[in-house]
Amino acid sequence: MTVRLTGVGKRYGRGGPWILRDVDLALDAGGVIRIEGANGSGKSTLLKVLAGIERADRGTVDAPGSRAYVPERFPPALPFDARDYLRHLGRARGLTAAESLRRADHWLERFGIARHAGTPIGRLSKGTCQKVAVAQALLAEADLLLLDEAWTGLDQAARGELDAAVTERAAAGGLVVFVDHDPGRLAGLTTAGHLVRDGALRPAPLPAAEPDGPRTAVVVRAERLPEHLPGRPAREPRADGTVRLEVAAAHSDALLRRLLHATPAVHVHAVGPATTEGTPS
Numbered sequence: 001m002t003v004r005l006t007g008v009g010k011r012y013g014r015g016g017p018w019i020l021r022d023v024d025l026a027l028d029a030g031g032v033i034r035i036e037g038a039n040g041s042g043k044s045t046l047l048k049v050l051a052g053i054e055r056a057d058r059g060t061v062d063a064p065g066s067r068a069y070v071p072e073r074f075p076p077a078l079p080f081d082a083r084d085y086l087r088h089l090g091r092a093r094g095l096t097a098a099e100s101l102r103r104a105d106h107w108l109e110r111f112g113i114a115r116h117a118g119t120p121i122g123r124l125s126k127g128t129c130q131k132v133a134v135a136q137a138l139l140a141e142a143d144l145l146l147l148d149e150a151w152t153g154l155d156q157a158a159r160g161e162l163d164a165a166v167t168e169r170a171a172a173g174g175l176v177v178f179v180d181h182d183p184g185r186l187a188g189l190t191t192a193g194h195l196v197r198d199g200a201l202r203p204a205p206l207p208a209a210e211p212d213g214p215r216t217a218v219v220v221r222a223e224r225l226p227e228h229l230p231g232r233p234a235r236e237p238r239a240d241g242t243v244r245l246e247v248a249a250a251h252s253d254a255l256l257r258r259l260l261h262a263t264p265a266v267h268v269h270a271v272g273p274a275t276t277e278g279t280p281s
């Protein structure tokens, strides 16, 4: 799956300034894409156009597959309690009643807000409400997940859950596009960065992928390795046709998950702590 913007222009209202002009962008499945730019540069607008919430005034948006979006501001005054809201959205996305309920409970649990399941959304604290906003997007397991400052207002445990959920989505072949004020957010998982300036996109440097600390080596055999791999491992082809990948140990779970889901299949021969002698072999 590739999500493609071609010559996209966006402005609010006729005669208004062009917020995006002539944007070309192609994003492949499995990517985790950071969008950055100054305040008011058009980051949220770009995410809304990708989400299909705002229509492009020029050009084409080709987004095959399902989409889920966490808006910068979540509408809090809805006539539902948290659990019913999530169930309702699951149903609206074509899940069965039983599956909607299962996923609603799963995410309420994962974000530590199961005890608020029966509270009307309008009475939830800001932080809990943000968890519901994030849960509604994750529950969909969409092909394209758009996160606009989704970490803001979450406690540390919930931020960790969201990081893990992004890893899972990308490992399962989804595409994640995010905006966040923290330049280190998802460092290591991010596969590309784009800067919005004057309505145009330009490549942005990625944050350092290498947290200090232990490293893990994974030896694999594959016809072809996925282009984007969590932790951006160093790749060392070896004489016997295998490839040795080395990442910060913090990214090894995400890397293995991605390798196990890869097409064509990747055979993992060995996993272990990386040492200066280059083990495991």
Ligand SMILES: Nc1ncnc2c1ncn2[C@@H]1O[C@H](COP(=O)(O)OP(=O)(O)OP(=O)(O)O)[C@@H](O)[C@H]1O
Pocket: 012, 019, 037, 038, 039, 040, 041, 042, 043, 044, 045, 046
């Ligand atoms: N619904 C709207 N109607 C009119 N103008 C809008 C609307 N939404 C955004 N804008 C304007 O479009 C420009 C880009 O806004 P956008 O929210 O996309 O930027 P951003 O980079 O996400 O900003 P921030 O970092 O402050 O969230 C701003 O000048 C904003 O005022």
